[in-house]
Amino acid sequence: MxxxxxxxxxxxxxxxxxxxxxxxxxxxxxxxxxxxFRYVQEEVARGASGLQRLAERVAAWVGHPHFVLVHLAVFALWSLVNSGTFGAALVFDGYPFGLLGIILAIEAVLITSLLLISTARADAYEHKRAELEYEANIASYRLLRRLDADLGALQERLHALENGAPAAREPDSGA
Known part of the structure; x- marks a missing residue:
């Protein structure tokens, strides 16, 4: 770095x-x-497959309010066209809209699968994040222990100098 x-x-x-x-x-x-330190987002993104990246994009889209609005608009248009509002010649899926039901079932299966992939990726992200936080905590803990030991040695030297005694050895600042 x-x-x-x-x-x-x-x-x-x-x-x-x-x-x-x-x-x-x-x-x-x-x-x-x-x-x-390593950054969790970069670590997880580095190992992502194309399908996992697609799942992330789909999850982001499905979780957006526009997803609902687009579906409502499509359902309304589908219902209007297939109920004959714009003329009988345009009807391609008459009531009870069986084709729409099949399309929605397929969409539900695909979206559910992609959301499960996205959730698994989120779990991997949290696992990696915990691992990297642990790594940072251990590094910080070891540094604090070394600094504490060095500070203790400096205090001993200071007390020895204040009392007129010969100073102890230099604190070891090596790792």
Missing amino acids: NAPTEAGIVCPVCGGHNAPDAVFCANPACHKALGE
Whole structure:
């Protein structure tokens, strides 16, 4: 990872320049995570198949209010056309609209399958997120323990110097 400098962070993907405290690349087309740890979204996206990406898009569309509005409009138009409102010549699926029922059943099976794939991917995301959070927590814990030990050694040296005794050895700051 590129370390932050006063000049900023250079994105390793697009080469864009970012603020020294940037977390993500400022380039909207890139939006690469710039931290020292792996980023969950990138980890999960890297292993996604085409079907999984399609499932994510379908889940996003099905969860949008426009999905309902489009379906209501299609049902209304289907009902109007097939009830003869625009003329008997245009009727292709008379009441009780059996073809519409078959199409909706197929759509329901496909959408359900894709939503299950999307849910499995969400579970994988949460699993990866927990793994990466654990990794960050362990790294932080180890650093805190090392800093605590170094601080304790510095306190001992300070007390020894204040009491006029010879100073103890230098604190070990190596990992």
